[in-house]
Amino acid sequence: MRVAVLGLGYVGTVxxxxxxANGHDVWGVDVDSTKIAEIRAGRSPVVEPGLxxxxxxxxxxxxxxxxxxxxxxxDGAELSLVCVGTPSTGRGETNLAYVRRATEDIAGALRxxxxxxxxxxxxxxxxxxxxxxxxxxxxxxxxxxxxxxxxAVGAAMCPExxxxxxxxxxxxxxxxxIVGTPDDTVADTVTGLFRFLGQPVQVVNVRVAEALKYACxxxxxxxxxxxxEVGRILRILGVDSREVMxxxxxxxxxxxxxxxxRPGFAFGGSCLPKDLRALLSLARVNSADLPLLxxxxxxxxxxxxxxxxxxxxxxxxxxxxxxxxxxxxTDDLRESPNVxxxxxxxxxGFDVRIYDPIVxxxxxxxxxxxxxxxxxxxxxxxxxxxxxxxxxxxxxxVVSTSDTVARDALxxxxxxxxxxxxxxxxxxxxxxxxxxxxxx
Ligand SMILES: NC(=O)c1ccc[n+]([C@@H]2O[C@H](COP(=O)([O-])OP(=O)(O)OC[C@H]3O[C@@H](n4cnc5c(N)ncnc54)[C@H](O)[C@@H]3O)[C@@H](O)[C@H]2O)c1
Numbered sequence: 001m002r003v004a005v006l007g008l009g010y011v012g013t014v015x016x017x018x019x020x021a022n023g024h025d026v027w028g029v030d031v032d033s034t035k036i037a038e039i040r041a042g043r044s045p046v047v048e049p050g051l052x053x054x055x056x057x058x059x060x061x062x063x064x065x066x067x068x069x070x071x072x073x074x075d076g077a078e079l080s081l082v083c084v085g086t087p088s089t090g091r092g093e094t095n096l097a098y099v100r101r102a103t104e105d106i107a108g109a110l111r112x113x114x115x116x117x118x119x120x121x122x123x124x125x126x127x128x129x130x131x132x133x134x135x136x137x138x139x140x141x142x143x144x145x146x147x148x149x150x151x152a153v154g155a156a157m158c159p160e161x162x163x164x165x166x167x168x169x170x171x172x173x174x175x176x177x178i179v180g181t182p183d184d185t186v187a188d189t190v191t192g193l194f195r196f197l198g199q200p201v202q203v204v205n206v207r208v209a210e211a212l213k214y215a216c217x218x219x220x221x222x223x224x225x226x227x228x229e230v231g232r233i234l235r236i237l238g239v240d241s242r243e244v245m246x247x248x249x250x251x252x253x254x255x256x257x258x259x260x261x262r263p264g265f266a267f268g269g270s271c272l273p274k275d276l277r278a279l280l281s282l283a284r285v286n287s288a289d290l291p292l293l294x295x296x297x298x299x300x301x302x303x304x305x306x307x308x309x310x311x312x313x314x315x316x317x318x319x320x321x322x323x324x325x326x327x328x329x330t331d332d333l334r335e336s337p338n339v340x341x342x343x344x345x346x347x348x349g350f351d352v353r354i355y356d357p358i359v360x361x362x363x364x365x366x367x368x369x370x371x372x373x374x375x376x377x378x379x380x381x382x383x384x385x386x387x388x389x390x391x392x393x394x395x396x397x398v399v400s401t402s403d404t405v406a407r408d409a410l411x412x413x414x415x416x417x418x419x420x421x422x423x424x425x426x427x428x429x430x431x432x433x434x435x436x437x438x439x440x
Pocket of ligand 1: 083
């Protein structure tokens with residue numbers, strides 16, 4: 001397939017050379033003529049293990065070409081991959097000027113370039129761009145640039161996951177191949193382009209594809225800072241943090257796993273808040289700063305206050321809380337964020353009725369009982385036996401249990417507003433008119 005690659009930096013050069021090495025007819029474009037001259041001479045303009053050899057071989061074999069002339073590159077091209085820079089502005093925003101300009105260049109070139117054999121050209125963004133860029137920048141620039149023509153184009157986001165230093169190896173073994181587009185022709189073209197990788201291509205919503213790369217990079221940065229903060233406090237305590245973290249990584253059930261990575265409600269319970277506070281206290285007395293770990297408590301508080309604020313915003317006084325313990329199948333109420341929500345709403349004068357499939361105040365003992373008595377002294381009066389009793393007359397339901405009895409009651413008598421903090425109620429409940437999720 002004939003492919004144009006716009007931007008011959010780290011991503012563009014690796015992409016162009018790897019595609020050319022796998023049988024595609026690749027035309028690299030850059031505004032920097034020194035990079036073009038390097039590639040034409042069979043040399044790589046960037047340093048990356050194995051890249052100089054790959055560029056040399058593919059240029060010599062006539063599969064990789066380089067030009068500053070976008071039109072020449074787009075002659076007969078089925079697809080263009082936009083790999084230009086998206087640097088930060090002084091205020092941390094993403095500078096999309098290069099993406100906009102490259103898209104305008106593509107549209108301008110397509111007006112006079114020979115059409116591709118399929119009659120359709122796909123513009124695929126590989127640069128890292130914020131959600132909304134394809135819809136808000138790329139598609140309007142293509143529409144403006146191609147106005148008055150019959151040229152068929154479509155756009156997509158296909159995030160790149162290679163790391164500098166292992167770019168070629170990463171290109172051939174990406175963690176996943178994601179294409180965000182509503183356009184089946186573009187999805188099929190990208191799938192064909194990467195077929196040689198032998199990996200499935202996942203076609204998703206374009207904003208999901210744009211956001212994914214930010215989620216990945218934010219997580220990687222958080223992992224580094226997490227390990228460094230653990231190292232900072234453990235070193236002071238005389239503990240070998242590398243040994244601790246090596247063992248930590250052996251846990252692939254809770255630590256290195258999808259556990260706890262589903263957007264939803266606050267953490268709580270008898271251990272996480274307590275042990276986090278203990279670590280932060282050790283840091284404080286030892287004058288160590290752990291801003292990431294301290295920030296998790298602040299972040300958690302935001303989740304709780306957002307739910308309370310949402311209830312308040314609905315302007316109704318009767319509230320049903322379905323679920324009270326911090327997770328399903330336990331009656332442990334210690335530091336349950338649901339108890340916190342209940343306490344705050346009661347404090348604001350809301351008429352709160354609570355249903356929990358497991359919690360029975362008569363059976364609560366020890367620290368669990370003391371915690372509830374301090375937070376919700378009248379729990380016995382607030383608890384009802386059936387979810388429909390809690391829902392009767394309620395303007396808002398805050399649902400943290402996915403218990404089937406509660407779900408059936410919601411479906412039988414949906415409240416005007418339903419704030420789902422469980423994230424596990426299923427599509428039937430999620431399609432109720434008053435349904436609100438937390439970030440999904
Ligand atoms: N570097 C990485 O490891 C990496 C990995 C994944 C994703 N990304 C993302 O990929 C994008 C590119 O990163 P990079 O490190 O390769 O950037 P880079 O700065 O190395 O290369 C960008 C190239 O684009 C060229 N360019 C600018 N405007 C152009 C235009 N209109 N037409 C043609 N060429 C043009 C520049 O001259 C430059 O050579 C960024 O959005 C980055 O965030 C980078």
